[in-house]
Amino acid sequence: MINQNYLHIPGNYLFSEVAGRVAAYQEAHPHARLIHMGIGDVTRPLAPAVLQALHRAVDEMGREDTFHGYAPEQGYDFLCQAISEQEYAANGISIAPEEIFISDGAKEDCSDLQELFDQNCRVALCDPVYPVYAECNGMTGRAGQYDESAGRWRDIIYLPCIQENDYMPEIPREIPKLIYLCSPNNPTGVAMEKDRLQEWVDFANRTGGIIFFDGAYERYIQNQNVPHSIYSCSGAKTCAIEIRSFSKTAGFTGLRLGYTVIPKELKRDGRSIHRLWKRRLGARRNGVSYLTQRAGEAIYTPEGKKQVQSQIEYYKRNASLLRQTLLDQGYTVAGGVDSPYIWWKLDSETDSWSFFDRLLKQAHIIGTPGAGFGPGGEGYLRLTGFGSYEAAQVAACRLWEL
Ligand code: MLT
Numbered sequence: 527m528i529n530q531n532y533l534h535i536p537g538n539y540l541f542s543e544v545a546g547r548v549a550a551y552q553e554a555h556p557h558a559r560l561i562h563m564g565i566g567d568v569t570r571p572l573a574p575a576v577l578q579a580l581h582r583a584v585d586e587m588g589r590e591d592t593f594h595g596y597a598p599e600q601g602y603d604f605l606c607q608a609i610s611e612q613e614y615a616a617n618g619i620s621i622a623p624e625e626i627f628i629s630d631g632a633k634e635d636c637s638d639l640q641e642l643f644d645q646n647c648r649v650a651l652c653d654p655v656y657p658v659y660a661e662c663n664g665m666t667g668r669a670g671q672y673d674e675s676a677g678r679w680r681d682i683i684y685l686p687c688i689q690e691n692d693y694m695p696e697i698p699r700e701i702p703k704l705i706y707l708c709s710p711n712n713p714t715g716v717a718m719e720k721d722r723l724q725e726w727v728d729f730a731n732r733t734g735g736i737i738f739f740d741g742a743y744e745r746y747i748q749n750q751n752v753p754h755s756i757y758s759c760s761g762a763k764t765c766a767i768e769i770r771s772f773s774k775t776a777g778f779t780g781l782r783l784g785y786t787v788i789p790k791e792l793k794r795d796g797r798s799i800h801r802l803w804k805r806r807l808g809a810r811r812n813g814v815s816y817l818t819q820r821a822g823e824a825i826y827t828p829e830g831k832k833q834v835q836s837q838i839e840y841y842k843r844n845a846s847l848l849r850q851t852l853l854d855q856g857y858t859v860a861g862g863v864d865s866p867y868i869w870w871k872l873d874s875e876t877d878s879w880s881f882f883d884r885l886l887k888q889a890h891i892i893g894t895p896g897a898g899f900g901p902g903g904e905g906y907l908r909l910t911g912f913g914s915y916e917a918a919q920v921a922a923c924r925l926w927e928l
Pocket of ligand 1: 565
């Protein structure tokens with residue numbers, strides 16, 4: 527009776543497991559002042575421009591002449607238009623508003639898009655990477671058996687992103703049909719430069735694959751050679767779907783807003799992927815609230831732009847402080863430059879869950895064990911810069927005392 531695929535997935539979702547261990551520790555040590563650097567959840571309040579837009583939208587919902595019911599299934603024109611102009615046209619990329627699908631977050635689309643494709647399509651993903659990609663394919667049976675002790679799915683093609691290859695996924699020998707790329711990568715914080723991304727685009731076009739390009743952290747990019755969008759690469763419109771989020775861009779983890787770009791040119795088996803996704807949304811979702819979409823639009827106003835940029839700078843300062851602290855201690859560290867994440871390489875004998883426990887108990891710092899992001903993450907721990915600057919300073923001192 528039960529979908530058997532659900533019996534193979536790991537017992538807990540990574541961040542639920544972390545939250546459970548932290549709650550148990552806090553209960554046993556109520557006076558411990560824990561510093562939360564585990565899940566990448568934002569802490570700065572919403573930007574004033576966003577707040578004002580929300581208030582205005584709430585008032586509109588309370589009047590008969592400006593009330594809004596169901597939202598259009600692809601999103602309101604005002605938001606699609608703003609994204610098309612400001613995220614793409616302003617950067618020399620042509621994406622029409624109709625190619626944009628507003629969503630209630632990148633996670634939802636990252637996990638659902640694979641349902642459009644045949645069960646036999648091989649999946650490739652970076653290792654380590656955001657665990658959602660593997661698990662959603664596990665739930666539909668495409669990932670095969672999960673080997674708990676090795677932390678691997680049998681049928682997934684893992685693309686190691688480790689220190690030895692500068693954390694860059696390399697084109698595999700086996701040919702995948704569905705390729706998940708996350709740049710800047712969660713958790714390593716390392717971003718792909720244009721030439722490298724172009725190789726993936728060329729590979730996907732040559733082999734008939736599709737790239738799911740997760741750009742949730744694109745606002746953190748500062749390296750000029752790193753593209754913010756996969757559509758900066760030539761030929762990307764015939765092989766790539768881009769997924770973005772307002773969560774880390776503008777603090778919407780609680781509001782929920784994201785978008786997915788599916789170019790009209792993208793076809794497989796002669797079918798438009800855009801049309802299939804639209805069809806799916808019609809049956810499965812009811813759009814994102816008017817309030818949230820008006821809030822999202824506000825980040826494209828001149829004040830909104832400045833305000834969200836300063837939030838990003840704030841988090842980047844934290845990341846930079848943590849990165850520098852670890853480097854000064856002689857550790858090998860990736861990320862923390864084009865990303866809010868710091869990827870901390872542990873001493874070779876240390877497994878990441880044991881180190882997570884030690885960091886929690888001895889320094890009262892919560893990180894995320896690297897093994898939770900895939901087998902290639904073993905021996906690493908991820909810290910986030912999403913807390914307050916004061917907390918980052920205290921954490922830096924505690925790291926010296928560890
Ligand atoms: C993370 O910590 O990796 C992310 O915040 C999780 C998420 O975005 O769902």
